[in-house]
Amino acid sequence: MSEFGGFPSRMEFTPVPNVFINRIAPRITDLAEMKVTLHLFSLLYRKRGYPRFVTHGELLADTALMIGLRHEEEPAEEVLRRGLDLAVARGTILRLTLTVEDHTEEVYFINTEADRHAVARIQSGELALQGLKAPPPPAEAAVADTPNIFTVYEQNIGMLTPMIADELRDAEAQYPEDWIKDAIHEAASLKKTSWRYIARILERWAAEGRGEVVRPGRWPGDHSERYRGQRYGHLFRR
Numbered sequence: 047m048s049e050f051g052g053f054p055s056r057m058e059f060t061p062v063p064n065v066f067i068n069r070i071a072p073r074i075t076d077l078a079e080m081k082v083t084l085h086l087f088s089l090l091y092r093k094r095g096y097p098r099f100v101t102h103g104e105l106l107a108d109t110a111l112m113i114g115l116r117h118e119e120e121p122a123e124e125v126l127r128r129g130l131d132l133a134v135a136r137g138t139i140l141r142l143t144l145t146v147e148d149h150t151e152e153v154y155f156i157n158t159e160a161d162r163h164a165v166a167r168i169q170s171g172e173l174a175l176q177g178l179k180a181p182p183p184p185a186e187a188a189v190a191d192t193p194n195i196f197t198v199y200e201q202n203i204g205m206l207t208p209m210i211a212d213e214l215r216d217a218e219a220q221y222p223e224d225w226i227k228d229a230i231h232e233a234a235s236l237k238k239t240s241w242r243y244i245a246r247i248l249e250r251w252a253a254e255g256r257g258e259v260v261r262p263g264r265w266p267g268d269h270s271e272r273y274r275g276q277r278y279g280h281l282f283r284r
Contacts, residue, residue, distance in 0.1 A: 050204050050205050051204055051239045054240065057209065058209050060087055060088045060091050061087070061091060062084070062087055066083075066087075066138070070136065070138060073136075074132075074136075076128070076129070076132055078115060078125045078126070078128050078129035078132070079128075079129045079132040079133050079136070080129075081111070081114055081115060081129060082105075082111075082115075082126060082129030082130055082133060083129070083133050083138055083139065085105075085108070085111050085114075085208070086100060086133075086139060086154060086156070087156070088208050089104070089105075089108075089208075090155075090156055095176060095177070096164070097155060097160070097161050097164035097165075097175075098155070098156075098161075099153045099154060099155050099175060099178075100153070100154050101151050101152065101153050101154070101178070102130075102151060102152035102153075102154070103151060105126060105130075105154075106123065106126065108211075109194070109196045109211060109215075110196065110206050110207070110208055110210075110211035111126070112126070113196055113197065113200065113206060114206070115129070130152075130154070137157055138156075138157055139154050139155065139156060139157055140154065140155040140156070140157050140161060140162065140165055141153070141154055142154075142155070142165055142168060142169070144168075144175070144178065146178050151178070153175065153178070194223070195214050195217075195218060195223060195226045195227055195230070196211060196214055198226075198227045198230050198231070199214060199230055202230050202231060202233075202234035203230060203233065203234060203239050203244075204239055210241055213241050213245070214226070217245070217248060220248075220252075221248050221251075221252065225248060225251060225256075226244075226248065229244045229247040229248050229251070230244055232247055233247060
C-alpha cells in the first residue's frame with residue numbers, strides 16, 4: 047500500500063452529522079458498513095434536488111467505492127451488499143425498492159425526518175423520484191481486469207478519494223486510457239503526487255504531442271487512424 051502523502055491545501059469537504067460521529071460510528075464494527083455509510087454521505091451531499099437519493103446501480107458503478115470494498119475472499123459486490131444491509135438494519139440509511147424501465151432498483155436515503163417523510167410520500171404515490179434511471183453496468187468487471195486508471199493511480203500516487211475518482215472519470219472522457227496511465231507513471235517517477243500535475247501532463251501532450259511521432263503526420267501504432275472520428279480524434283493531428 048502506498049503511503050499517503052498528506053492532504054492538499056485546497057480540497058473539498060463532506061459534512062458528516064455529529065450524531066453519526068459521536069453515537070453511531072463508535073458502534074460500527076464492520077469495515078464495509080463504515081465505508082459504505084461514509085461514501086453515501088459524500089454522494090448524497092453532492093446531489094441536487096429533492097429528495098436526494100443514491101441507487102444501488104450507482105454504487106455498483108462507482109469505481110472508487112468498489113475498489114475500496116475489494117476483499118481477497120469476497121467479491122466487492124457482496125461486500126457492498128453486506129455494508130448496505132448493516133447500515134439499513136442500524137437505521138442510518140433508508141432503503142426503498144422501486145421499478146424503473148422494467149428493472150427493480152434499490153434507492154437509498156439518509157434516515158432524516160425529511161427523507162422519512164419523502165419515502166412515505168413515494169410509497170403512497172404522492173411523490174415520484176425525478177431522474178431515476180435503469181441501473182448502469184457494475185464497475186466490478188472493470189476492477190477485476192488488468193489494472194485500470196483508478197488502480198494505477200492508487201498503486202503509484204496514493205489514496206483514491208471520491209474527488210480524485212471524479213477527476214479521473216473526467217480525464218477518461220477526454221484522453222486515451224494509456225495516456226492517463228503514462229501520465230500517472232511519469233508524475234510518480236518525478237515524485238509529483240498531485241492530480242493537478244498529472245492533468246498538466248495530459249494537457250501538454252494534447253497541445254504539443256508526446257514526441258513519439260515516427261514519420262510526419264503519423265503516430266506510432268497508427269493512432270491517428272484509430273481515433274479518427276472518435277472522441278479522441280481531436281488529440282491526434284495528421
